[in-house]
Amino acid sequence: QSALTQPRSVSGSPGQSVTISCTGTSSDVGGYNYVSWYQQHPGKAPKLMIYDVSKRPSGVPDRFSGSRSGNTASLTVSGLQAEDEADYYCCSYAGSYTYVFGTGTKVTVL
């Protein structure tokens, strides 16, 4: 199972929006409504930000939103803030009880 493809890095100024793509196949991202996104600050554990493609857990700011088109999922961070600077990983259920994560994207707040 190959890792989902994410851009290595994206950046934006405070207040701007950034979008991270996550490209898979019809066997994972495009085949199930089970795409989730995780934020990871350096040296810290991952934190759930989005599940089921576009649902937000309680406590996650509504600046974070998820979507999907075909085999590509996306995470958008609106109104970028300094604390949003982190690594972000997508994850998809891939059938036969396996999961595949994305390659990871570093978000830099300029």
Place this chain on the structure above:
Amino acid sequence: EVQLVESGGGLIQPGGSLRLSCAASGFTVSTNYMTWVRQAPGKGLEWVSVIFTGGTTYYADSVKGRFTISRDNSKSTLYLQMNSLRAEDTAVYYCARERSASYSPLHFFDYWGQGTLVTVSS
């Protein structure tokens, strides 16, 4: 408050064995799907294994036949027995809870531990 605390990591020679533990509090391990996810230094996340509420287990191809996931309900602790370790198993190992409803998995990980580092090197 839900808390997951991993332990048992360290330096081990190739071919050796190690058992990781993950102590859970704030919820019942036996009625939840529990997973292990690892992250090699400077690399991305990789799903490793899951244990269902009923005890069924699944593994990533990269560890199948070498790693065994288990739990002790009385101690509310999850384990990962790692045998025949290789250099490529070097990683921080996280335990995580997979959210479920009515004993069915919801396919996302809502709580994570802080991780324990395993280094396989001679």
